[in-house]
Amino acid sequence: MLINTNKKLIFIILIFLISCTISAEEPSFNDYPAVIKTSNANFAGEYTIKFINCGGPALCIYVYNTTSGKNVSYLPNQPYLEEDDDGLNILKVIFKPDSYLIKVSGISAVNFEDGYKTNYYYFNKSDESFRSINIK
Numbered sequence: 001m002l003i004n005t006n007k008k009l010i011f012i013i014l015i016f017l018i019s020c021t022i023s024a025e026e027p028s029f030n031d032y033p034a035v036i037k038t039s040n041a042n043f044a045g046e047y048t049i050k051f052i053n054c055g056g057p058a059l060c061i062y063v064y065n066t067t068s069g070k071n072v073s074y075l076p077n078q079p080y081l082e083e084d085d086d087g088l089n090i091l092k093v094i095f096k097p098d099s100y101l102i103k104v105s106g107i108s109a110v111n112f113e114d115g116y117k118t119n120y121y122y123f124n125k126s127d128e129s130f131r132s133i134n135i136k
Helices: 002-022
Strands: 047-055 058-065 071-074 092-095 101-108 117-124 129-133
Touching (some): 047 092
Antiparallel strands (some): 047 058, 058 071, 092 101, 101 117, 117 129
């Protein structure tokens, strides 16, 4: 009887620990709203995200002011590899015209040892730079 009780207790503790690690919420695009000021902007209301080949299989991600056409910022931890050697881990970048949030899933050529991971960034309009969003 004591063995069954211990097994149940261990099972309950494992379920609790798993639920704690899964419960971290991804940032939502709605949490970082931007007003669309330019109809041809694809990011943060008045900016355009562009992907530029940095040599070989690496891509750099730049932010341009849609009105002036000037490069105002770039994403941290770049360049990013378009895919890994096996073609399994493909770079995914998600952003919206009405949000300051950008989600990047891929392998950073700078931090290659980190492997494939997802990073979230908030674009700070006041100094036109990105801030990393930490998920606990």
